[in-house]
Amino acid sequence: MILRLRSTKLGKIRFVGHRDLGRVWERALRRCGAPVAFTSGFTPRPRISFGLALPMGAESLAEYVDVEMDPAFGELPDPAVILPQLCEFMPDGVDVTGYCIVDRSATSLQEVVTSCTWELWGPEIAADEVARACELIAADTVSVERERKGATRIDDVRPLIIDLQPSSDGLRLIAELATTGRALRPAELAGVAFPGCDRRDVRVLRTHQWVHGDHTETGVSEDSRSPREHSTSYGDSRREVISLPVAVPASTLVVGA
Amino acid sequence: MSSVWARVEPLLARVQKPARYIGCEDGAIAPGQEIFGPEGPVAWLLAYPDTYEIGLPNQGLQILYEILNERPDAVAERTYAPWQDMNAQMRSHSVPLFSVESHRPAAEFDLIAFNLSSELVFTNLLEMLDLAGVPIHTERRAPTDPLVIVGGHAAFNPEPIADFIDAAVLGEGEEVIAEITDLVRGWKRAGRTSREGFLRELAKIPGVYVPSMYMVHFEGERLVAVEPRFSDVPATVDKRTVADLGQWPYPKRPLAPLTEVVHDRLSVEVFRGCTRGCRFCQAGMITRPVRERPAEQVRVMISEGLRRTGYNEVSLTSLSTADFSEIEPVVRGILADSEARPGSSGTTTINLPSLRVDAFTVGLAAEVNNGRRSGLTFAPEAGSWRLRQVINKLITEEDLYGAAESAFSQGWTRLKLYFLTGLPTETDDDTLGIAELARNVAAIGHSHTGRASVNVSVGGFVPKPHTPFQWFGQNTENELHRKISLLRNATHKVRGVNLKWHDPAASMAEGIISRGDRRIGKVIERVWREGGIFQEWGEFFRLGRWTDAMVAEGLSVDWYVHRHRQADEILPWEHLTAGLHKDFLWDDWQAALHEHGVEDCRWTPCYDCGVCTGFGIEHIVASNTPPAGGSQGTGQDLSRGGLIPVSVAPVLTGGRS
Ligand code: SF4
Numbered sequence: 037m038i039l040r041l042r043s044t045k046l047g048k049i050r051f052v053g054h055r056d057l058g059r060v061w062e063r064a065l066r067r068c069g070a071p072v073a074f075t076s077g078f079t080p081r082p083r084i085s086f087g088l089a090l091p092m093g094a095e096s097l098a099e100y101v102d103v104e105m106d107p108a109f110g111e112l113p114d115p116a117v118i119l120p121q122l123c124e125f126m127p128d129g130v131d132v133t134g135y136c137i138v139d140r141s142a143t144s145l146q147e148v149v150t151s152c153t154w155e156l157w158g159p160e161i162a163a164d165e166v167a168r169a170c171e172l173i174a175a176d177t178v179s180v181e182r183e184r185k186g187a188t189r190i191d192d193v194r195p196l197i198i199d200l201q202p203s204s205d206g207l208r209l210i211a212e213l214a215t216t217g218r219a220l221r222p223a224e225l226a227g228v229a230f231p232g233c234d235r236r237d238v239r240v241l242r243t244h245q246w247v248h249g250d251h252t253e254t255g256v257s258e259d260s261r262s263p264r265e266h267s268t269s270y271g272d273s274r275r276e277v278i279s280l281p282v283a284v285p286a287s288t289l290v291v292g293a
Numbered sequence: 294m295s296s297v298w299a300r301v302e303p304l305l306a307r308v309q310k311p312a313r314y315i316g317c318e319d320g321a322i323a324p325g326q327e328i329f330g331p332e333g334p335v336a337w338l339l340a341y342p343d344t345y346e347i348g349l350p351n352q353g354l355q356i357l358y359e360i361l362n363e364r365p366d367a368v369a370e371r372t373y374a375p376w377q378d379m380n381a382q383m384r385s386h387s388v389p390l391f392s393v394e395s396h397r398p399a400a401e402f403d404l405i406a407f408n409l410s411s412e413l414v415f416t417n418l419l420e421m422l423d424l425a426g427v428p429i430h431t432e433r434r435a436p437t438d439p440l441v442i443v444g445g446h447a448a449f450n451p452e453p454i455a456d457f458i459d460a461a462v463l464g465e466g467e468e469v470i471a472e473i474t475d476l477v478r479g480w481k482r483a484g485r486t487s488r489e490g491f492l493r494e495l496a497k498i499p500g501v502y503v504p505s506m507y508m509v510h511f512e513g514e515r516l517v518a519v520e521p522r523f524s525d526v527p528a529t530v531d532k533r534t535v536a537d538l539g540q541w542p543y544p545k546r547p548l549a550p551l552t553e554v555v556h557d558r559l560s561v562e563v564f565r566g567c568t569r570g571c572r573f574c575q576a577g578m579i580t581r582p583v584r585e586r587p588a589e590q591v592r593v594m595i596s597e598g599l600r601r602t603g604y605n606e607v608s609l610t611s612l613s614t615a616d617f618s619e620i621e622p623v624v625r626g627i628l629a630d631s632e633a634r635p636g637s638s639g640t641t642t643i644n645l646p647s648l649r650v651d652a653f654t655v656g657l658a659a660e661v662n663n664g665r666r667s668g669l670t671f672a673p674e675a676g677s678w679r680l681r682q683v684i685n686k687l688i689t690e691e692d693l694y695g696a697a698e699s700a701f702s703q704g705w706t707r708l709k710l711y712f713l714t715g716l717p718t719e720t721d722d723d724t725l726g727i728a729e730l731a732r733n734v735a736a737i738g739h740s741h742t743g744r745a746s747v748n749v750s751v752g753g754f755v756p757k758p759h760t761p762f763q764w765f766g767q768n769t770e771n772e773l774h775r776k777i778s779l780l781r782n783a784t785h786k787v788r789g790v791n792l793k794w795h796d797p798a799a800s801m802a803e804g805i806i807s808r809g810d811r812r813i814g815k816v817i818e819r820v821w822r823e824g825g826i827f828q829e830w831g832e833f834f835r836l837g838r839w840t841d842a843m844v845a846e847g848l849s850v851d852w853y854v855h856r857h858r859q860a861d862e863i864l865p866w867e868h869l870t871a872g873l874h875k876d877f878l879w880d881d882w883q884a885a886l887h888e889h890g891v892e893d894c895r896w897t898p899c900y901d902c903g904v905c906t907g908f909g910i911e912h913i914v915a916s917n918t919p920p921a922g923g924s925q926g927t928g929q930d931l932s933r934g935g936l937i938p939v940s941v942a943p944v945l946t947g948g949r950s
Contacts, residue, residue: 052312052551065603067601093305127317129317237306
C-alpha cells in the first residue's frame, strides 16, 4: 500500500533542494517508525517517491510524496497518529495537509499530474504589470529561448499555458501551466511575463497540482485541508491529486506576500 | 535583535547551494526574543572557517553550542565561511557576516569563537572577520567589538595569528567556556569598558592564552624570549583537559542538516586522547591521556541520537576506535537495537573511522557493515618496519597482510592505504617500501578477486608543534615531488594499484604556518589581501601567493620550514603546553632517530610524558589488557592470538597523580 501525502514547502525551507528534502523526509519517516518498504540489494533505499520537482527557491502549498509501506516491517500506521508526528519532525514550513491511500499499482505522481497552478509575484511587480502579463493568454504564440542539449532554441510555449489570471488583489499572476511534454517552468514564464524584471527576483508559489481524466486511484482524503481556495472559471474533469472536501482559511497558510 | 534575513533572502536566489545559509537544521536552537543589550545573555557566535558542508558536522562546535545554550545566561549561534559566490553577493550588497539561526550580524555578538582544525584556514578567519565588519587587528578593536577567540587543534600554535585574535583556548572547551562566559557577563554588565583590562583578566583563566599580554623578543631571525607583560599574567599556559568524558554526554541534540554535508550521519565520540604515541601525530600528542566514555553511555547516546535524528548510520569516533575497550559489546548492542526498531528493518550501519591495521579490526568491520563492502582504509603511514619504528607506528608487514587477507576474503574489493612521505630519516628504500606493500596487498587481493584494487594515498609530512618531530626540518617541495615520482614509477604498471598524492605545494604552505612565529601573521595577512581564501581547496590555492608574501616580509621559507631545530632553541610555542614535558618530547625525538619504538602507556608503564602527572588526571580505560589481534603498540606479536594480558602494571593509574 502507498500513503500519498500532500505537504507544504514554505518560508526559508524553500532554499532546500528537491533531493536534499527527500533525505529529510526519509529521516522523518524513520523517526515515526513507519514501516517503509525498502528496495533490495546491499544498499537498500526506502521506497519513497516524490512528485514533480519544485524549482529551487519556489514555495509550495501542494507537494506530493508517495510512501510505500510494507506490512512485513510492522503494523501499518494510523494516519491520524503519524501525520502530526511527521509535521513535527519535518522542518518549519513543511506541513502535511492531506493524504490518501493508493494501491501499489497506482500511476506514479510524475505521470499522473498534467498541470500545476503557480502564483508569481515580486517586489517590483505592480498590478498593471500583472494585468499586462495576463494578456499573453490571447497571443497566438509565446516564444521562449530554451536550452536543449547545449543548444539554444526558440520554443513556442503558448500551448503549455492553460490559464493566466490576476490574484484578487491584482499583485500576483496566477498561472496554470501544463506539465506534459517539455513543461514550461515558472521562471521561464516569468521571463516573458515580466520582461523588465530580473527573474531571480520573481517569487514563485505552487498552489495546486492537477490531474485530468479519470485516474480513480487518486482517492479522496479523509483529513485534508485545502491549500488555498482557488477560483477557476472552468470546471472540467480536472481535479487535484488529492481532492479537497474541506477548506481552511487561507490565512493559516499564506506566507511570503 | 536585528535580523538581516530580509537582505539575505534575495541573494540566495543568486548563489549555489543556498541551504548553506538558512539554518533550520533539526537540533538547531532558535534563539528566543532576548534583548541583546548589556543586560542580555552572553552571545557567542561559533564560527567554522570553512564551508557549511565541512563545518556543520564538527563535533567540537556542536558540543559547545549545546552546552552554551543550556545556560540561562548565554546564547550560541553558528556561522560558516560563505562560499565565493555568496561572499561576492554579500560584499556588493553590504550584507555582513551573519549567524544562520537568527541571521543576526556577527558584529552584534559578544564573542566570535573560531574552531581551527588546520592552518590553511587561517586566511578564512581574516575573511570572515572582515566580512563581519570587525577590525582584523586586535589592537584596532574597540571595546564594543566582539571578542575574537580561537580553539581547536590548530590553535595550539596561535602565534601566526597572534595579531588577529584576542585569545586562544588550548585544549578541550567544555569547562573553560563557562568560565569565559562568566567573565564576559561581568564585563558586559559593567558596560564593556577597557578592552585591555578585560583581556588581562581573561589571561588568568587557565587554558586561555591572550597573545597581547605577552612580549616576544627576536634577535635577528632568532626568537630569544617570550614574556608576560604583567606579573599577574601566567608565564606558561597549559591546555585544558576534561577528566571524565562520562560527565559530558554531548551532543545530546545532534544537528541533522537539511542539505548534504561531509559526514551525513550520527557521530558518537567513544573516547578522547590516544597514547599509541605516533610521533608525527599532533592530534594524538595534544589530546592525551586516553579517556573512554562508559559503554552504557555510548549505547544510550547512539540509540537516543538515532531516534532523535532519524539517521540510520552512526560513526563511532575517536583517534583509533578499535582500541575502545568495549567496542565489541557496543557494536553488538547497536545491531540488536537496530533489529528491534520498527520500520528500520535492521539497517543501521556502523561506521568505524581510523581503523587499526589488523585482522581483528577487519572482522569487526565485516560485522558492522551490513553486507556493504564500500571500501576499507588502513594507515600504515610508512613503507618499512625501520621507518615505522622511527615514527612509532608499530605495525608489522604481517599485520597489514593479515588485515588485507581478512578483508579480501570477506568480500571487500577495494582497500585504501594511507602513507606519509618526507618523514625523518626516510631513505628511498623506505619510500619504495610503500610501493612494495601496495603491490603485495594487491596480490593478496587478486588471489581472491580479479577486481581487487588498492588505492594508495600519500601525503607530504608537515612537522607539528607539541610533537617529537617539532624539531625536524620539513622536506622541500622538490624533494617531496621526487619521492612521489619514485612511487609513481614504481606503481604505474602494477595491476590494481592506484596512487594518489597530496600536493607538495600545499604541504609547504602548511609548513610555513604550522611552526610559524608572530612574524608569519603579516604573511597570512598578505595572502588574504591578495585574495587567498579557501586555501584548503585546490582550485583556490596558489603557492606563489605564500612565497611572494614571505619574500615581501623578508622571511626565509628555508628557515621556517626546512631547517632542523636545535635542542636549545626557543620554539614560538615554548610558553604554551599540551602538558607534555619538553624533555619527554626531546627524548622521544632522539629515540626516533635511534629507530626505537615505545609502547602504548595505556597498557604498559608510564613514561611520564607530563599530562597525567601535571594535570592530576589519568587514563580512563575499561580494560587493562591491550586489544586482541595485532602487534600494534604492544610490541608483541598478537596478530594471531586472543586477549593477551600485559604482565606489567595491571593497574595503570597507581602513583601517578
Ligand atoms: S603521563 Fe604517562 S600514562 Fe599519562 S599519557 Fe603520559 S606517558 Fe601515558
